[in-house]
Amino acid sequence: MDFINNWAIIAYDEVGSTNDIARKHTFNSSYPYFVVTARRQTSGRGRRGRNWISISGNLFMSQCFQLNTQHLSDAVFLVSLSLQEAIISFAPQGKTQLKWPNDVLIENKKISGILLEKGENGYIIAGIGINVSAAPTNDTNQIYPVASLSDFGVCTNCQEVLKAYIHAFDKNYALWQRHGFAPIKDKWLKYAKGLFKEIVVNLEHGQEVGIFAGISDKGALLLRQGDKIKQILAGDIFYKEENKINE
Numbered sequence: 001m002d003f004i005n006n007w008a009i010i011a012y013d014e015v016g017s018t019n020d021i022a023r024k025h026t027f028n029s030s031y032p033y034f035v036v037t038a039r040r041q042t043s044g045r046g047r048r049g050r051n052w053i054s055i056s057g058n059l060f061m062s063q064c065f066q067l068n069t070q071h072l073s074d075a076v077f078l079v080s081l082s083l084q085e086a087i088i089s090f091a092p093q094g095k096t097q098l099k100w101p102n103d104v105l106i107e108n109k110k111i112s113g114i115l116l117e118k119g120e121n122g123y124i125i126a127g128i129g130i131n132v133s134a135a136p137t138n139d140t141n142q143i144y145p146v147a148s149l150s151d152f153g154v155c156t157n158c159q160e161v162l163k164a165y166i167h168a169f170d171k172n173y174a175l176w177q178r179h180g181f182a183p184i185k186d187k188w189l190k191y192a193k194g195l196f197k198e199i200v201v202n203l204e205h206g207q208e209v210g211i212f213a214g215i216s217d218k219g220a221l222l223l224r225q226g227d228k229i230k231q232i233l234a235g236d237i238f239y240k241e242e243n244k245i246n247e
C-alpha cells in the first residue's frame with residue numbers, strides 16, 4: 001500500500017465510479033484516511049445527476065475521512081480550497097478562481113469538479129475529478145465551458161497533482177481543526193469569482209438574480225437582492241458577463 005502523508009492510496013486500474021468503490025471500503029476500512037484512485041473510470045458521476053466524462057490521463061479520486069455530518073458543508077470548502085491551492089501550484093497565478101460551491105476554474109473554464117457523498121461509519125467521500133491532460137469536447141453534461149491543465153501548457157501527471165492536493169488539504173484541515181470554518185471561508189473568498197458582482201443562480205425550480213455577497217457560516221451562497229440577503233443552499237451560478245452553454 002502506498003501512502004501520501006497519512007493517506008492510504010488504494011489504486012485501481014478501472015472502476016465504474018471511484019465514489020462507489022470508496023463507499024464499499026467505508027464499510028470495513030482499517031484506514032482512518034484513505035483515497036481511492038482509478039486510471040480509468042467508466043461511469044463517473046457528477047453533481048445534480050450529471051455524468052462526469054472520464055478521459056484516461058485525468059485524475060479520478062475519492063478521498064475518505066471521518067467527519068461529523070454537521071461539518072459536511074465545511075468539507076465542501078476545505079476540499080475546493082485545497083484543490084484551488086494545488087492547481088495554483090501548477091497553473092499561472094491569478095488566473096485560477098473558485099466558483100461556488102466547489103468548482104475550480106482557470107480563465108473561466110472548469111478544470112475540476114467535486115461530488116461529496118456520505119459513506120458508512122461516519123466517513124465522507126469527496127469524489128474529485130481533475131482534467132489533467134484533456135477536457136471532454138462536446139460534453140452535453142457540463143453547463144460551463146471546460147478545460148484541462150494541459151490546455152494551459154501545464155506539463156504534469158496525476159500523481160503529482162494528487163500529492164499537491166493532499167499536502168494542501170492536510171494544511172487546511174489542520175487550520176480548520178484549530179480555528180474552525182472562519183479562516184477557511186476567508187481564504188476561499190479571496191479566490192472566489194464574481195464576489196460583489198451580479199450573478200444569476202439557476203435553482204432546481206426557477207432562477208434568482210442578485211449580487212454575490214459572500215457565503216454563510218454553513219456555506220450557503222449569500223445573494224443580495226435590494227436590501228435583503230437570500231441564502232441559497234444549492235444551485236448553479238452564472239456570471240452576468242458570460243453566456244450559459246447547453247441550457
Ligand code: BTN
Nearest residue numbers: 017044045046047113114127129
Ligand atoms: C461535478 O462537477 O459535477 C462533480 C464531478 C465529480 C467527478 C468525480 S471523478 C471521481 C469521483 N467519482 C465519480 O463518479 N465522480 C467523482
